[in-house]
Amino acid sequence: MIRLLYSYEDEGWFPAFVEGTTRPMYGSLTGEAHEDTMIHEFGYLGLPETYRIIIVTESGKVTVSDTFTRKVLQSSITYDYLSNQGTTPPLLTAYIVQFFSTCIPTLLIEFIVLLLFGFSVKNNYKVFLTVNITTQLIMTAILGATIIYKGSLYANIILFSVELFILLSESIIYSKLLKGYTGKERVYYGVVANLTSFIVGLFLLSKQYEMIVSLLSIRY
Structure with a gap:
């Protein structure tokens, strides 16, 4: 599953939390369940401004989102796995x-x-x-x-x-x-x-x- 997170490496993308960044970054790959939502928190200086969300299942299915840009210091994005769409607060x-x-x-x-x-x-x-x-x-x-x-x-x-x-x-x-x-x-x-x-x-x-x-x- 970790290896599959590198699926888009040939396009210039790498899994920031797995790979590590030049500056400190923390987070959770597995996340925490909240009703029908999984919460993943990532932060600190190494958090990239431009990113994509990649999800790997135990069966080996890889899903990757479109490109998002973090516009503010502290923000959130809600990613719908089924529709492969992400939304952010206005x-x-x-x-x-x-x-x-x-x-x-x-x-x-x-x-x-x-x-x-x-x-x-x-x-x-x-x-x-x-x-x-x-x-x-x-x-x-x-x-x-x-x-x-x-x-x-x-x-x-x-x-x-x-x-x-x-x-x-x-x-x-x-x-x-x-x-x-x-x-x-x-x-x-x-x-x-x-x-x-x-x-x-x-x-x-x-x-x-x-x-x-x-x-x-x-x-x-």
Whole structure:
């Protein structure tokens, strides 16, 4: 059965887990049964991005799938042995979850700070919502993509740079567009609001990553 896993070696393919990779890789050839599904987990640095699924039975039957490309750091694929088809969870759902899990806490925190500073909600809610939703879309495009494709470690590394850019941008915009108080006080609001949401975001980042991974993994 192990020998048959090399059936497509002449086409340039090799069984990664059996053969071994230049970087560490772990997994399970036999898998674990879960109702009518077999679960196989493979991971770590040596996990190939482009791959095919090959299955060998005790009778010597060899089944190989089409070529798949792993698009995110942690993902899953459901392979139907009978139809020889594989499906993966949609990435759009992960982006939506990342956006709202960041945007909603940010809006709540910075709205509370707006009230504490004494700004008029009636006169400033349009600027407040427009600025925050726009910056959160930028945050999703940069930080969200990093979480999905690179993981929470890389996201933590770039988080400070992204937040600094947003802090400076929002503070400048608020100094020009917020109504009430002086320009300096509007800048102070932008700095305090963004620092507060940044501190909270540090604690939420790992939870966001867990939610995204669960969405991109097999669910029962």
